[in-house]
Amino acid sequence: MEDNINSNIKNTKFSVLDLVPVAKGSTPLQSMQKSLELAQHVETLGFERFWISEHHNMESLVSSATPILIGHIAQGTKTIRVGSGGIMLPNHAPLIVAEQFGTLETLYPGRIDLGLGRAPGTDQLTAKALRRDRTETVHDFPRDIVELQTYFSKENSYAAVRAIPGEGLNIPLYLLGSSTFSAQLAGAKGLPYAFASHFAPTHLHEALKLYHQNFQVSEQCEAPYTIACVNIIAAETDEKAKFLETSLQQLALGIIRNTRKPLPPPVKTMDGLWHEVEKVQIQRMMHYSFVGSKETIKAQLTNFIKATRVNEIMAVSHIFDHQDRLRSYEILGSLLTEK
Template sequence: MAHNNGENIGDIKLSVLDLVPVAEGSTALQSIRKSLELAQHVESLGFERFWISEHHNMESLVSSATPILIGYIAQGTKTIRVGSGGIMLPNHAPLIVAEQFGTLETLYPGRVDLGLGRAPGTDQLTAKALRRDRTETVHDFPRDIVALQTYFSKENSQAAVRAIPGEGLEIPLYLLGSSTFSAQLAGAKGLPYAFASHFAPTHLHEALRLYHQNFEASQQCKAPYTIACVNVIAAETDEKARYLETSLQQLALGIIRNTRRPLPPPVESMDGLWLGMEKAQIQQMMHYSFVGSRETIKAQLADFIEATRVNEIMAVSHIFDHKDRLKSYEILSSLLREE
């Protein structure tokens, strides 16, 4: 795919990353149902894909059983691509992942993406509980990807261990990263690359540069393909958007202080809630947050696309009120529809 020229946001694909957040006062079931509602909403708005990311042991997120949720979203939608952003490969044997996604692709053909990450998606103690006695080395992630590709290949039909269903299915793999390691690996393997700039902005430009530099065409990808995940909070006015953003800022504060709790309602001001140092840290972490009215976001996004030349923007929106969250994606999608 050609690089976007930055002039027209309408050329770019828009997608959603959903962590299945639990808003204060909501239940796990309500949160899962709201995610489906969001997926149906963005499908009607013409979004490309809806990804769910694997997290464990977090009161504020109920996306731990990622493939089950992907199946639930796929069943309630018709055309939008669904997948993982991502499955944290160190937590799973590649064979299990191949079987799970082979089953999803069998049920919802031509709509399933398998995004893969190498972070644990949780704290060290929980990672240990998930993996039991298995310790991971830097060589495991590339090796596990090869194993997955082997299980999905038609050639594996003669092997002693096979992924059924899964074998012979064209399930696109995406590598996810927040550092330069996965960027180089994705380039060398000729796979699309998604960068987690919504919480780890530091290495974005370097990672994209290394990806392009190392890219070698593959069966799946003839040309480089990049996705940047960013925070988007759009509202009727800049003031309202900034007010809604305080939920995300409080959530980030909980991460820094390790006092995680469900997504809190917005507040008039963060003054008095965070210390100066915490504010600076959160602003750095949330550097790629597009917050404001339609016009504000349009200008910010156009600059971002021009600077990064990404093919796709994946938006994550931690907004307390579900109606406001739906509205935010509506405003974002309106940028695609202009001539």
């Protein structure tokens, strides 16, 4: 059994998705400082990359100015790749994104990733405020990606509009998704694909299948490359991990009730806090949540990797206490030393 577990995890990279959560009683500044501490921690543990996700108008998250936070993390680390998971491209002009990430790559060469999503990362009213009079169509996202790639190309040096810095820099693009649309697009463009299974598990296997079926070799990728983002909460015992998980469950409850507040402390039981229908809805939403001790997490991840054949696991951990969060990633990271 042990050999089987190690062989399944053997070639899988581990990374972090951070939404820069605000725990109840904390300030935005403290949350940003804790994100840097987390990045420094997982860097020493051998994690591959540290991504920050763009969200707006949420009291529980302070990742709205994503490129600035990426720079904050990159400046405080040395080797770990840092990037976006992702930049919600419909919210921004491709030229602005090219200039911002060109600047980051110039400052931190060889360490910057640009993950791109087509969701707003917020509610519709806020999305309208971000986009002003622009109305998104199904064709905009693919066109914006082409425009972004054009700004990064050396050939664009003769164009009337150029991204400086950005032009000619090797900034890898990743397409993010929670449905099959971006999976097919990523495959057709020969780009790596990351699936948001931490909150939208329904189409994971279908999306991965379509990605592989549609994959075309590109300048960036000679072979398909897939990332699955999952919730991971690890602790010394299964019981403690399940206790810590109640913070995530309360956060999810706020999402479905549209009463989003800072990340609450864990509770002994969710009974009385949610209704049965809400419980089922949250359990479905958080289907890919791996919660438990090291041995439990290892077994769960082994089965998941075997079923999906993903190249990389990207963990998101909504844990109230910062030391518990650091310890969770330490336990996860310890699987790297067993390879």
